[in-house]
Amino acid sequence: MIKLRLTKVNLFFNNYIMKKIILFIYIFTSVTLIYADNDNQFLSDELAPGWKKELGYKLPEPGSYKLYNIRKAGNGQVVDKKGNSIDLYSAMNNKITLLSFIYSNCSDKNGCPLATAVFYKIQEKLKKEKYLLKNLKMISLSFDPEYDTPSIMSLYGKDLSYIDADWRFLTTSSLNYLTPILQSYDQPVIRKYKKDGSYDGVQSHILRVYLIDDKKLIRNIYNVDFLHPDLLINDIKTLLLGNE
């Protein structure tokens, strides 16, 4: 099953025509985002703010507001792209961490692709702010260990993380390891099951991204309504200013 999926993905990657289509859709989507700003869309038709270039309002100055200690971040055993078992805390590496739960099959435009795109934009925006990049860890952890093997997560993250950004794509060995982590973050997920009762992947989840400080305290929780790179960078700067 996994081999078949990898083959499909590789074919996809190597298809020149497909690359052209991707470029077209990228441009099309950019245009659509601008248009959507002027249209009276409702809920499911809307693209989340994180897809848009501008946040749409002025943020408070970094350091001018408090990011309260919401609670302790959860820990647990995760697996890196080489298949090594590590604990989530050590993956955070005592840095300010953005943690997002995603899965490679996620197809909700305002779900995992949004979280991944926002992380991507953050590292782009921080290209010239080496101090911030140096103090920031980004972790994309899979909801779906059944399908998202270390190889798949490696492929998912291939080329997404570049320059000096520290972005890791992790999974777990099984649901037995993942479930307590999800519970510790209050991260709900609905899974699908076939008629015979066997597992059939993730059906849906609430998009949440966690901002965790270097003491493993959750300092903000973002959802689709305000997950935007500018806002996250503002909060990261606020935490760093608080550490000075």
Place this chain on the structure above:
Amino acid sequence: MYLRNFGISILTAILLTISSFSYADETCMSPYMQKIVGQEDYVYVWTLGVEGLGDEQDKLVTIDVSPKSKTYGKVVSVLSVGGRNEAHHSGLSDDRHYLWAGGLDSNKIFIFDVATNPRKPSLSKVVIDFVEKTGGIVGPHTFYALPGRMMVSGLSNNKDNGGRTGLAEYNSKGEFIATHWLPTDGDLKGANKTGNFADGYGYDIRVQPRRNIMLTSSFTGWSNYMMDFGQMLQDGEAMKRFGNTMVLWDLHSRKPKKVFDVPGAPLEIRCAWGANNNYCFTTTALTSKIWLIYEDKSGEWQAKAVADIGDPSKVPLPVDISITSDDKGLWVDTFMDGKARLFDISDPHNPKQIFEEKIGSQVNMISQSWDGTRAYFSTSLLGSWDKTEDADEQWVKLYDWDQENLKLSHVWTVDFYKEKLGRAHQMRFGAYSLYSSKNSDEEKSVSMLDK
């Protein structure tokens, strides 16, 4: 190369977009909250216990509202919480796994698990140190879901039992995070006082995340909401102790920005859903007006009265309101005459009443389905303010709403006095679809969960 990979994410999104969330539900909830598709399965009613009736305790009453169910329109679960607390409002967490419900007198917060078995909620936690943890807030009122958190508005304080109060922020485990006091004349906290009042009173909370704003309204303190209604009306000093303000906050920093004069106790706040509809409504209990709080063309937020509700000189006492999901209609319940009124708010600056009907001798809350075809009404306002003797009806009623012909059709009534339950107050919706993919056969789901 980077563009390619970023494009793949977008390609995946565009080509394979299947809405994995359930969009639909009552229209007055936090925008952060999961929504229910179409038909709700249960209505949870936070109910005041009544001395001499049944077990006399406050309770969470679960009504089966799935038309396919054999117990449709019936009470299927009653969970008493021990004693009476002045049960009032309740609110669901953003993942809708938990229902938080407050006691305005005891200051307790009851957190119910409505996900493990939606048909039979269980009590997960009771917060008993609300006043102590918050530094003196009294009367936990609105429970407004933020991602992984709950914002709780107070009605009063433990120093003078008046209306000065604050907001308390909790995490999803029911642990206290922070207190945000309302701005007052003595301490504006950096806010701009735009009129005559900065009373620091509180009541409801709503947000528009895309504009980074939070709005709060203002009611009255413990000394009034626990007083007999008739006695209070005769007490000139007590009648001066009502809120006259709304506060605009910077949502992200939790800092107050503007204090608006909105005289006459602005209560429920409902914000528009449309992507460019940067406005919210409230109604004033004592002056019987609809107010619009809106962002003007220059980006400044303003507040103005835009319509009367009934005849203000007769004090119909507007209580709960409900905005339709298309932002074209606003239901307004008026307690004294027991009526529901529908205003056309297509032009939010000029609401027009297009319908009214008497629901009962008294009516307080309304919860409508996302498509607007169903509206649930309940009766109780406050233990000491509800009508007495024959006028003290206590029920939950379901009506079908025909938008085309402007017609409300009564479907069923659950009589809370006949069932020996108490006074019916806040209603919240539940559905199996929020928690499991195995929900296509409702009866099957029920039997599975009941095991």
